Amino acid sequence: MPRLTRNIATLSGLFIATIQALPAQAYELEIHGSNTVGATLAPMLVTGYLKERSEGRVSAKGTGQENEQILSTRLNNRPMEVLVAAHGSSTGFKALAAGQADIWASSRPVKPSEAEQFRTRADLTALESEHVIAIDGLAVLVHPSNPVSQMSIDTLGRIFSGQIRNWSELGGPDLPIHLYARDDRSGTWDTFKSLVLGKTYTLDGEARRYESNDQLSDDVSRDPSGIGFSGLASVHNSKLLAISEGNAPALRPNQLTVASEDYPLSRRLFMYTAGSEIPSLAAGLIEFALGQDGQALVAESGFISQNxxxxxxxxxxxxxxxxxxxxxxxxxxxxxxxxxxxxxxxxxxxxxxxxxxxxxxxxxxxxxxxxxxxxxxxxxxxxxxxxxxxxxxxxxxxxxxxxxxxxxxxxxxxxxxxxxxxxxxxxxxxxxxxxxxxxx
CATH class of the missing domain: 3.30.1330.60 (OmpA-like domain)
Known part of the structure; x- marks a missing residue:
């Protein structure tokens, strides 16, 4: 795939975008999309894969832009660099559609409208394009001192829409509820919006919004009034709630409930490619990620392995x-x-x-x-x-x-x-x- 610059004109709903072909840093492989995938998991998978193929060590550095990493090594006695840009699932689709990304990392399934835009190149819903690389549980987080230990999806929706505003209404302390949510470019937000808010609720305007799972979780862990949601790998020092749907029992996300997708807020993490006709480096990375060794790294990263x-x-x-x-x-x-x-x-x-x-x-x-x-x-x-x-x-x-x-x-x-x-x-x-x- 020819390398294009990273200066891409705004996509205006059309599949073909105008792309500025200016001199820029070329990368042998580019992965764009989800912060959930790109913050830790994708760099770990790239590093593991490159270590199998190269003789030297793999180093990581930033690009100067937040939530971007470059993984570098030497392959066949030549320097090689892989870019992981983690600005949200929707940004990954735009990069793949524009020909900039080899792999789109996503914490949600491809939308029907996206699949339709891409259909002239590949079927993104087909086995050769859609690759489930890990299972994640959408973690609902509160401060460690909060006595509330479980809630229903409906209660969660009422909280994040501002209908419930004090923890005392839920058996907790007499404290106002502070809301922490991912930003609109995030697949984590798309999942929460779909599974929790649905068509019934709208996110309260007072919610604080984040590009990073890790930063959101860290801020909740310091706020006795806080409640937020993140990927399972970003729980850190926050308290994890058990979640129920309908009359089913409340479940905490763990190895079994998330891997089996029984947990109500479980979700799949994806890497999408433009069919099977892709660069060998991208194809090799996908094969590695889906295999035994790649799934072991998934578990090490804090997500749930499919082994x-x-x-x-x-x-x-x-x-x-x-x-x-x-x-x-x-x-x-x-x-x-x-x-x-x-x-x-x-x-x-x-x-x-x-x-x-x-x-x-x-x-x-x-x-x-x-x-x-x-x-x-x-x-x-x-x-x-x-x-x-x-x-x-x-x-x-x-x-x-x-x-x-x-x-x-x-x-x-x-x-x-x-x-x-x-x-x-x-x-x-x-x-x-x-x-x-x-x-x-």
Whole structure:
């Protein structure tokens, strides 16, 4: 891909922008977009990838502009530099569309309008363009001294719209509530706006806005009246709240609840490319990020790796005895299989997770006979319909695993019971993966 300057005329809704081709620093790879991805995770992935390819060390320096880094090394006895510019998810799409970025880092999925603008070059919703590099939980933060420990999504929306203005209304101290929010260019803001505010609430004008997750979290941790939201990797010294949706139990973001996307404010972190016809350096970085070593760096960065692990969930009083008996000799893998809109085929992440399950079995000397798939459905008009849908979902995953050389996996359906979201939430329609506990 030819290198263009970083002076780009304003995009005015048209796909083709006017680009000033002035002499400027050329980079072998440019990643533009999300601050959530670009602040720490993307530089760590670039560094890990370059260390595999180069003989020397990888150094980092700023560009003189906030939230930008240059990663430098020598490859084939030549200097090489990679730019990571983390100014918000929307800026990354504009850079990719303008031909400036090789990779668009985003903390939200591509919008339909963006995919349509880009369609003449590539389908950004296709497997070869859309790469889920990590799972994040949108962390709701308060000061460590705040006695409030959980709240519903609706309560959160009322707080950030200014309808609830004092912590005493929530069982906390008699203090005015101070709001901390990400800025309008942020994918974190887009996620919060979509999942919390929706069409019901509008952000209160008194909210303080931030480009940086880290700075927002640090300021909340120093303000006994504060509440804010950030990526999971930026919790730092703030207190983390458990969040509930509808009648489902409140969940704190942790390895299982976020990796499985059961946590109501879980989200996927993406890298988008212009299809598969991209520079080899960009293609190699994507492959590294999605692989075992790259996902280990994801975990090290504070986000949630997609490498499956087996854990024993903590059941609460709402867990039916029948489900306790069903899973009594099993642990749960930190992966759920979910379906694309229309619920007929597995989404892009699920298609890659098929390989991850196969690799997990091989690494841990386990067989397909150790697995159990449990399907779930959202609330239906009739219990038998929900049972049928949940079983068909599990059967669909079983067939997909068979094609990935994981044959004859046991499966069952659990109907519309044990929802993880409110009625109608797509998160309720899922297939969990359980594995037999090793005998001592």
């Amino acid at each position: 499956p692990i087996a854990v024993r969930p903590e059941f609460d009083d709402s867990t039916p005895d029948s489900f306790r008996r069903l899973t009594g000799n099993y642990q749960r893998l930190t992966v759920n299989f979910r379906f694309s809109e229309g619920r007929t085929k597995l989404d892009n992440k699920a298609r890659r997770d098929l390989q991850r399950v196969q690799q997990y079995l091989a690494r841990n000397d386990r067989s397909s006979g150790d697995l159990l798939l449990i399907g779930f459905a959202d609330t239906q008009s009739h219990e038998l319909r929900a049972q049928m849908i949940s079983e068909l979902r599990a059967l669909s995953v079983r067939k997909a695993l068979q094609e990935a050389d994981v044959p004859d996996v046991a499966y069952t359906g659990y109907g519309q019971y044990m929802p993880v979201g409110g009625s109608g939430s797509p998160r309720n329609g899922r297939v969990e993966v359980w594995i037999k506990s090793r005998q001592p």
